[in-house]
Amino acid sequence: MKPINVGLLGVGTVGGGTFAVLKRNQEEITRRAGRGIVIRMIADRDIEKARKIAGSDVIVTGDANEVVTNPDIEIVIELIGGYTVAKELMLKAIENGKHVITANKALLASHGTEIFAAAQKKGVMVAFEAAVAGGIPIIKALREGLTANRIEWIAGIINGTSNFILSEMRDKGLTFDTVLKQAQKLGYAEADPTFDIEGIDAAHKLTIMAAIAFGIPMQFDKVYTEGITKLTREDIRYAEELGYRIKLLGITKRTPKGIELRVHPTLIPARRLIANVEGVMNAIVVKGDAVGATLYYGAGAGAEPTASSVVADLVDVTRMHTADPRHRVPHLAFQPDLLSNTPILPMEEVETSYYLRLRVIDKPGALADITRVLADLGISIDAMVQKEPSEGEDQVDIIMLTHVAMEKNVNAAIARIKKLPLLTGKVTRIRLEQLSSK
Amino acid sequence: MKPINVGLLGVGTVGGGTFAVLKRNQEEITRRAGRGIVIRMIADRDIEKARKIAGSDVIVTGDANEVVTNPDIEIVIELIGGYTVAKELMLKAIENGKHVITANKALLASHGTEIFAAAQKKGVMVAFEAAVAGGIPIIKALREGLTANRIEWIAGIINGTSNFILSEMRDKGLTFDTVLKQAQKLGYAEADPTFDIEGIDAAHKLTIMAAIAFGIPMQFDKVYTEGITKLTREDIRYAEELGYRIKLLGITKRTPKGIELRVHPTLIPARRLIANVEGVMNAIVVKGDAVGATLYYGAGAGAEPTASSVVADLVDVTRMHTADPRHRVPHLAFQPDLLSNTPILPMEEVETSYYLRLRVIDKPGALADITRVLADLGISIDAMVQKEPSEGEDQVDIIMLTHVAMEKNVNAAIARIKKLPLLTGKVTRIRLEQLSSK
Missing domain, CATH: 3.40.50.720 (NAD(P)-binding Rossmann-like Domain)
Incomplete structure (x- = not known):
């Protein structure tokens, strides 16, 4: 022929x-x-x-x-x-x-x-x-390999540039800016890195995966997108101490109220296979109701x-x-x-867990004030670490991991906490996913 | 319709x-x-x-x-x-x-x-x-997802039962027999577990993957098959100390002399993603010349x-x-x-690295004798650990990792080492693969 x-x-x-x-x-x-x-x-x-x-x-x-x-x-x-x-x-x-x-x-x-x-x-x-x-033949896996399944969620490291930056920040204790420059030198990040580090590239890919996983139209404009530019070495280190890694994930999930579609830095348990995907590599976890969790790993660019x-x-x-x-x-x-007309869930309605870092003046009552605000909004705490103040400092970091809560309640809590008298500086909020195969 | x-x-x-x-x-x-x-x-x-x-x-x-x-x-x-x-x-x-x-x-x-x-x-x-x-949609990945590639090698954890046993042995420091009984109780191992623990089931799957990766006929009878029944806690621990995990792998590799087709316990660097696949889960690494290393992970049975x-x-x-x-x-x-008529390489001709554990009488000269035998057969040593003898014992374990050597030379070396005067007990040999994506 x-x-x-x-x-x-x-x-x-x-x-x-x-x-x-x-x-x-x-x-x-x-x-x-x-x-x-x-x-x-x-x-x-x-x-x-x-x-x-x-x-x-x-x-x-x-x-x-x-x-x-x-x-x-x-x-x-x-x-x-x-x-x-x-x-x-x-x-x-x-x-x-x-x-x-x-x-x-x-x-x-x-x-x-x-x-x-x-x-x-x-x-x-x-x-x-x-x-x-x-x-990675992920489109084929979704469109053909997993056709038996009702797909429940997808979570992926789908931007090599930002995964490289986060890997280096964790591995070498460097700042975001330092590693970004290094990535640009190595050709892993472009001169204008916005698309990669602000999560836009990941949001494009997530949009496509969500469409073929759930049989919905492409809805890029509805993706909640948050990049990695505000992540600090401290948050990466604290997460590590608590048994988590921070990765920029694209997440799409079927819920009774609609489909979640979001890109943001995420704490995931360090023991998960995907938490150990380093450098510019990509990996996607797909959870189907019949097959359970499957993972696909490989070079995401080049x-x-x-x-x-x-x-x-x-x-x-x-x-x-x-x-x-x-x-x-x-x-x-x-x-x-x-095609299905299942709505995309607004970010305010998304339910997930949270890592919160609050910098407080080291005086009695700070913690009580904070926990009261959280309790009032129905947010319960899963783990908490209060750091000792450094020599001569009167401020300390409090790190909390919450149970699953609704985003709008967490937003409200953060707004209220910021106004508390013993609070100083801003509140850092990073979402947390267990990515359990159950 | x-x-x-x-x-x-x-x-x-x-x-x-x-x-x-x-x-x-x-x-x-x-x-x-x-x-x-x-x-x-x-x-x-x-x-x-x-x-x-x-x-x-x-x-x-x-x-x-x-x-x-x-x-x-x-x-x-x-x-x-x-x-x-x-x-x-x-x-x-x-x-x-x-x-x-x-x-x-x-x-x-x-x-x-x-x-x-x-x-x-x-x-x-x-x-x-x-x-x-x-x-895991691995057949689809090989037959359709990676068609651009000249496949170089495949290495997979493709038997959940034996991976469960090895995971438990490592995690809890238990013996093979103890964990096997436990696996049988949990329904992960059959009453007659031979197919799983002797590598036969893995050899079946490897045969199929090799056929579609390289375009060769099914040649199950040519697979070198070695199970996990002889692995000890000590070897698993020593491997760990050296930065490796032991997994039962099915490996098929294209070499200039023929295609390797082998199932055996294998040391792999603990940092590799596949080394962290635990319990009954399966994972397969496929190395293509264009795509590099890709990995596919999920439930291998059920x-x-x-x-x-x-x-x-x-x-x-x-x-x-x-x-x-x-x-x-x-x-x-x-x-x-x-279909290609590329020959299957006999195990004797396979080249890989080796973990060797030798139990010797703790007297001067033992190590010199051993290294001389290895040198004579062109086998060079990459790492070596000599354990202190326990209180009151006069025997010690020597563990060596070799560089890449040919199986028949290692066989000959082991036969000669066994006859050395200061040697006691048997020589344990486990193959080692770097599974590098390069």
Whole structure:
């Protein structure tokens, strides 16, 4: 059978990796897919660079439109990133009857519903394994591997940059700013690191996972997102003393009142496998009602790990493209006419446990005042540590872990506690999840 | 669309779980599969029990032949286990044009090649996610998620019973015999635990994973298999002191001389994620050339975790059964006409590191004698600990970790060391793997 023809939009890091992997493992990939998979055409603004990567038997153009409209191209890989141009090109490719493979999490989280509808209408596939957690086949696990299950929750370390920063802060006792600079030097963080450290990138990926886990539309605008910039060495150390690690988690959970969708620093028991995922690595725990907790771990970024997912999608599309569209794996795991309208729970309504650090003047009564406020709001304390004041200081840190409480009650408690006469400085609040497999 | 009709052979633990999961999650499973999946017919020797589980709207029979020949049944789930009867029924189901789903690792590892050939000929699917690592979708990860990669090696904790025993031995300092009895009481080990503790069950699963990772036929008879019955508390403790954990691993690795296929207790660095997989849980590390190391973790046995995989296969077959057979995922991941004849490396030729424990008479010269033997055979030492003799004892334990050496050289060294005058008792040898993601 003749090879399937692929057009590649963008030969940056992932594009270059895709080209390299396809070429190096050509023989095995062909044995798996049943036919060859060949990149025939590349579009990139930097034609020189593209030509260098592609060699002489690939058509190189500066105009991506030529690729998405070329009748010989059967699959288009979109690795341009961003919203406007990428979206236009994807829709044009779909309109021209091409299957599309993308790593563009931002675009899918914001406009996925529209893109999948267009693909559905044309009977083509949009594959996006590379959009979440780099090389980890988590989309496949959720859409196909765990189809027996009612998914209860997902919790994932899905941003390598922030996991690297938190790992280094804990391991070496460094400040956030110091490690961020180091991460930028190592190429783990971008010059403008906002997307990574403020949790936005994680929120994109979480949006996609929630959609396919629960059969809901993409709702990026409803994700509660809090980054890691305010975490201190002290909180990381206190958490450790209490048997916890702090990780930036993307969490989505089914509750009777709605679906939780949140990204924030989280204390998790140090003994959990996911608490021991260090550096730039990613890991996702998926809890299903039948299977229990399963975990998927691997490189969440980088040229070849991400290319691993792009090429897996190429093989999938090659294997599946002759199948009746109604019998393919649905884009969002569930049949599109049956998407659920379960509401997303506002953050105020979320129930979880909390780590609270309060800096108080070391005088009798401080603790009594605080615990009274908590009791009044129905928040009960699971563990408490009061630190000895340092030599010559009259302030001490009190650290509390609460039982499960509602976010709005904790917010109210913090507001009241801040006004207490013996309180000084701000109240640090970090959410805490047991991630129990029960 | 009308539901797809399923026949179930055997309603033991997994069969009952499959029935329960399909029923409980019917609505979501239908939304995923695009049509209903209904068990219409059950065969079990215990008709009474089967009827109790199935209710009144399912046909119950004592004769499995009625199921595999029934023209209304489209998919047969084989959960009888064993070789002869299960194989006959599977082949008969295939002959009758039915897709087959099985959890029968022993049968596939021994006769998979024949069964897949029959299915290939008839254009039907044989799905077997439940055969390896219970609820973990590892078959899907290998056959579909990592298709971009040249798989370099796989190392897995794929037998929950032995992992439970090793975890308890380490955690509580108990002997193998004590924990085995406890495992039997808890239902984690069978009355005759041979398959689990001697590594045979792990060897079955490893055979299947190696086949789909490397595109080779099933070669169960070539797996080197060594169980955990000879492990002592002392070795577990010494390993711990050196920064290692002992796990029963199934390892398959591509080398220039052939494919390694081996199950044995293995020291692995305690910091590795897989070293922290405790109790009856399973985990598999897969190293691909593009993606690097990925890890898959979850429940490796039990009614509902295994049913999770059986039902995922049901959804897969339902989604895929109208597709052109040549475009489905190949049974063994690679197109069957292109299976590789790479040889399996004999254990003697395997190269790995070793933990050696030698009990010597505490006199000058013992260590010199031993190190000379090792040096003569080209085995170099990475770390060594000599224990102080206990009060009143004249024997001491010497523990050595070697660099990578060839198994036959280590065998020869051990044979020579045993004959040294200052040696007493036997030499304990446990293999050691770094499982580095590099």
